[in-house]
Amino acid sequence: MHSYEVNFDGLVGPTHNYAGLSFGNVASKRFAAQPSNPRQAALQGLEKMRTMRQLGLHQGVLAPHARPHMALLKQLGFTGSDAQILEKAYKYNPTLLSACFSSSAMWSANAATVSPSSDSADNRVHFTAANLSNKLHRSIEAPTTGRVLQATFANSNYFAHHAPLPGHDHFADEGAANHTRLCPQHGDKGLHLFVYGREAFNEGGVKPQKFPARHTLEASAAIARLHQLDDSQQLYIQQNPEVIDQGVFHNDVIAVGNEQLLFCHEQAFYKQHQALDTISSAYSALYNDAHRLSIVEVPTEAVSVADAVSSYLFNSQLITLPSNATALIAPQECAENPAVKAYLDDLLTQPDTLDEVHYVDIKQSMQNGGGPACLRLRVVLTEQELAATNPACLFSDKLHHTLSDWVERHYRDQLCQDDLRDPLLIQESYAALDELTKLMNLGSIYDFQQ
Ligand SMILES: N=C(N)NCCC[C@H](NC(=O)CCC(=O)O)C(=O)O
Numbered sequence: 001m002h003s004y005e006v007n008f009d010g011l012v013g014p015t016h017n018y019a020g021l022s023f024g025n026v027a028s029k030r031f032a033a034q035p036s037n038p039r040q041a042a043l044q045g046l047e048k049m050r051t052m053r054q055l056g057l058h059q060g061v062l063a064p065h066a067r068p069h070m071a072l073l074k075q076l077g078f079t080g081s082d083a084q085i086l087e088k089a090y091k092y093n094p095t096l097l098s099a100c101f102s103s104s105a106m107w108s109a110n111a112a113t114v115s116p117s118s119d120s121a122d123n124r125v126h127f128t129a130a131n132l133s134n135k136l137h138r139s140i141e142a143p144t145t146g147r148v149l150q151a152t153f154a155n156s157n158y159f160a161h162h163a164p165l166p167g168h169d170h171f172a173d174e175g176a177a178n179h180t181r182l183c184p185q186h187g188d189k190g191l192h193l194f195v196y197g198r199e200a201f202n203e204g205g206v207k208p209q210k211f212p213a214r215h216t217l218e219a220s221a222a223i224a225r226l227h228q229l230d231d232s233q234q235l236y237i238q239q240n241p242e243v244i245d246q247g248v249f250h251n252d253v254i255a256v257g258n259e260q261l262l263f264c265h266e267q268a269f270y271k272q273h274q275a276l277d278t279i280s281s282a283y284s285a286l287y288n289d290a291h292r293l294s295i296v297e298v299p300t301e302a303v304s305v306a307d308a309v310s311s312y313l314f315n316s317q318l319i320t321l322p323s324n325a326t327a328l329i330a331p332q333e334c335a336e337n338p339a340v341k342a343y344l345d346d347l348l349t350q351p352d353t354l355d356e357v358h359y360v361d362i363k364q365s366m367q368n369g370g371g372p373a374c375l376r377l378r379v380v381l382t383e384q385e386l387a388a389t390n391p392a393c394l395f396s397d398k399l400h401h402t403l404s405d406w407v408e409r410h411y412r413d414q415l416c417q418d419d420l421r422d423p424l425l426i427q428e429s430y431a432a433l434d435e436l437t438k439l440m441n442l443g444s445i446y447d448f449q450q
Pocket residue numbers: 017018019020021022025028029102104107109110135138177250252253368369370371373374375
């Protein structure tokens with residue numbers, strides 16, 4: 001039976017703003033307190049989904065989360081009307097209020113780790129919502145993520161949903177941003193490459209000195225157990241701590257893979273030569289040498305780590321088109337960076353690498369450190385599993401029209417930090433999301449609907 005890789009993009013929420021909440025994410029800090037444009041952000045995201053659809057791929061949509069997250073403020077002892085709670089929280093600490101307003105669930109590569117049915121012992125697609133415990137504003141995402149995923153993939157004959165890992169530093173989990181599945185074709189069994197930033201149970205292990213390593217080896221190992229992956233299909237590789245300290249806060253900022261191709265920077269992994277040998281050997285061994293992995297390793301002299309981080313070259317989506325051609329969906333910033341553009345133009349002339357590059361404008365997301373690949377969760381589905389997926393969450397011209405109209409009616413075109421004190425923003429945001437759950441046939445997934 002044919003299988004498809006379906007990208008499920010996180011729809012940008014009505015309170016998308018720049019709050020500088022992510023220490024270690026250079027763009028998040030650089031654009032802190034700049035005005036954002038939530039309407040444009042959401043429309044840019046929808047346009048990216050349309051590009052994918054026009055290329056002939058199935059595309060899904062994951063609903064945004066309800067913000068502000070009033071439950072956190074109440075849990076922290078703020079009382080009174082919603083307006084009073086916002087004002088008290090703001091006076092106590094504006095950053096706390098910003099965290100409750102973040103639209104960060106839009107970066108759905110961090111929403112969960114997903115294993116296709118071809119890889120799990122029970123032949124179901126497995127999902128574990130990521131605890132995102134390293135950042136306050138993201139640590140509140142997992143319960144709603146779980147409900148969104150369950151409403152999107154509801155049929156338990158096909159889909160298994162696991163609770164997030166314990167929200168302790170030892171099991172810090174950033175989801176699929178640190179997970180790459182390599183295979184001859186999406187429907188085949190695959191090699192799961194888990195890339196971690198540090199080992200929690202090895203205090204003497206290498207780790208970054210300046211910025212946090214957000215994801216642990218122990219988290220990935222737990223996911224592999226939960227998803228019933230065979231030992232031969234799991235591989236654990238450490239990210240290069242030196243590049244984490246240069247702003248590579250997730251592996252998907254420095255490497256991306258698709259089917260038989262791994263596209264990575266020369267400095268992506270700790271002890272890179274050894275790491276790439278290990279990955280290639282594990283891949284060949286899994287298929288008894290019948291298949292070989294292609295690796296495109298980008299040298300520092302062609303693209304520096306700083307250029308990789310500012311252009312988000314590796315946060316492109318690497319995809320197989322229906323024609324079997326390999327395409328890169330890259331951020332517009334790659335076309336504007338001379339070194340990166342020259343590298344990509346040259347790569348297009350090399351055999352067995354890339355066949356096409358498409359540039360997309362997602363500047364509103366980029367300014368918070370989220371590129372094309374951050375905005376999507378990859379889910380490999382058989383035809384039957386696709387048919388069992390909530391059809392109202394699958395992107396089409398009709399859904400594009402419906403969601404664009406919904407955004408135009410509900411979203412503001414500017415949001416500054418001071419606007420977060422405006423109680424009207426709560427009403428606007430909840431009214432929009434209440435309507436969205438009907439448009440996407442999700443049921444009552446939000447706390448305010450309980
Ligand atoms: N690489 C992947 N897969 N995801 C990118 C996530 C960006 C997100 N930015 C933020 O959360 C910024 C929020 C702010 O500062 O307002 C983060 O750092 O977790």
